[in-house]
Amino acid sequence: MELLLASQWRSLTPADAFNRHQDLGWKSKLVHVSGFADFLSPQVQDIIVPADVVIFQRNILHRVLLDAITYFQGLGKPVVVDLDDAYQMLPWSNPAKNFWHNSPYPNPNGETKPRGALEFLEEGLRLSNGLISPNRLLLKDFEYASGASYYLQNYAEPEWWTNLPERAELKEKRGTTGKIVIGWGGSVSHYDSFWGNGIREAAERICRRHPEVVWLICGNDDRIYSHLPISNTQKARQLGVAPQDWPKVVAEFDIGVAPLAGPYDQRRSWIKGIEYLLGGVPWIATTGEPYRDIAHLGTLVPNGADAWEDALEDKITNLKREQDIARDKIPLAQQSFIVDNQLHVFAAVFNKIKADFQINNGLPGIIYGKARADFEPEPYDPATVYEKEGLHPKPLIADEEMIKRQTANLNFVEKWAGTMPIVNGVPVVRALTYDLIQLVNRVPYDG
């Protein structure tokens, strides 16, 4: 069975994993959104039409993509949308807010509406056969449009999270040997995550009490680093790295943090938590939906400066114990969060998507006939049915005679074929006995 996915975590990682394990019965292809837009092109169709499930990852941003959804549904394909971000409640600090909320939306009547990209997204969800998301709140948010909801988390690349260098080695390279590194990394969508939840105040208190602590802030958003109210001697900056190199940065952390603030953050996936687990890093996160399923494998705190301070203090005071526990959890993390080990989860979701589509749309290739109340068929008379229907009855000849004639026909055809020239020693015309006997059998018998 085939998937089509149109991002690293949501698309590339699971797609590659399925293709590595085709014995499970699934394989996957990725098509760029521009390919979906060109859905009538033979080359694009060669890729898409064999698929069993088509997944649009996020970017339903043009009317032609809505047409593509309808088109592939017409070919009997379930088309589902995948979303891993709460586009409907992007904070102002997120550079994408303007695009999703304010770009013009040209509808078929030529009118332009605000909330441009969101309108397309909602219309796409309504057309689709369901929504896949790594967050249950997000599924609930869009239930009004999507109908069916499918919960499917993120899972990590196997090669990136194996054979990681030792923490001591990584710290020596950065020059943080002897320090306690509290680490965090994220994209430009995380600015609000450090406000309003007390982590900045807790960081200040911890740093005053523990001069050996260094906060390592990773990512390309300078604001989080700059606005952390601690001395420059106790914070360091790591710019963004390629995805495959990120695990080596995580593995350097003595303690990892994953603060959340507000409803937007509550709609994230569990990525940070599983990264810490795979990296053998003791971690603290805000209580909530993103880390609910792995709460027992980390420390979750309600937001507030005191709660964060207490949790950080506990980790620092008992660092060796915490790091030993985190290291012991790595095998479990590998089994539970590496994508190749969890493909059955994906397969179950995709099979459900297929089954739901079939139940809602019926199986293809079946014609349904309905009796009509206003129609009375002609009476059936077995004595005249052959004549009436123009059918050929069995000849009134004894079976023994029929067998004799058939045997004679068959022997003749085989012998005749055997007198024909051979080709490289092979009596090739004999291969045609099967067809020839059917022709000869239909010759009227002249006795």
Next chain:
Amino acid sequence: MTADEKDRIIVVSGSKDFIPIIKRLASKGYKFMTVDQTFAKTLADLDLPSAPLSEAMAGVQDRAAYETIKILNAAQKPTSVQAPTTNVSEFMRNNAPIYLYSRIMDLNMVLLALDRVQPELIMVHNDVEPLLRCVALWARHNKVPCLHIPHAIYQDINRGGPGTDVHDIVTASHLAAAGPFQRDWYVKRGFPAKNIRETGLPQHDECTKQIPQRGEARRLLKLDSHRPVVVYVATWPQATNLMGINDEWAVCYLTFLQAIRQLPGVQVIVKLHPRAGQDNFNWHKQKADEANIDYQITAIHNQHILQVADLVFAYGGSNFLLEAASVPGVRLVTTHGYEDDNEVLKIPIDLEMMQRLIQVALSMPAPDMLPFRLKYIGIPDGRASERIADFAEELTNAKGKIQRHPVTGRGSKTVSSELSKVPG
């Protein structure tokens, strides 16, 4: 194909039932060439090492044409073989060359391609259809093992005993038999018993694997879960035997439709053969409409249909009944065939009898089908493909593998150069 790969080539016919077998053999390093062009694409899409046999046909056209002309010339001459009737004699004289003209060139190309490929083994799903008998004949002449993995279990229905029907002609050297019934069937037709292995057939492996739940299958097929479901297995006439050239199959269907009209609670699915063709489909649909019943008609979704069926009705010895026997609780009904098997109820083509017996059958519990299955399809453990793959591998590795005869006439020869040697 590289020279190193040549010794590990298996030529296969285009049966999708072979795919699990091919997968197993591919994992052991075998490569495949397909007689059927489309099947080559199917295997390529599954990333199995394969190519169409046509890839080995480059440059053989001239030689194939030369051989074709020789055959066509011979076909136009009076034959020494006595025809059974004057009409047949005249038919052959007037029509045989025309028929051969359209077919023999393809077969000659296949033979010459096989001469080049020199496979270790040939696997076919029957050895009677022209292309497949052609490759089997090549195998026989070149003493290459040819394994017949039957696509169906034949019975003596609408025909006489051994030696009277085209399906009795055995060309393959080895047979993977479904079970004891099929083994005996072929032994009676002269197949050497020592070359037959009871492996089960790959198409029956699916029956033992997980199939949809009955409730879900009924939902998928939009059926009422409280009313009985009768599946009618449609067919069409075949002219391979004089005793089958009639339309009793059609009257059986028409009678069935009338019987169902008098059983208003019954839900009907008409299951067509996947290769039945559009005319066959249209005819079955039209007659169901004329009978004014509720019905579904389809050529696919076997597994779902079997899961929802309470009773499966087939004209003659349909193999679909063997698949149905794998589903607990399904009652099997036929007009003829399975004569010695009490598990299959026989119903005459009579409206009143048919209606009553369908009603009675639906009210009876289904019999235990295990002995029936063991007889026809062997041990139902879902491992037929494994056993057949092992058998195939043995055939390619067997000690004392048959010495191949040196093949003469290889290499390209132009038509003109050969014709110049033909006297007169």
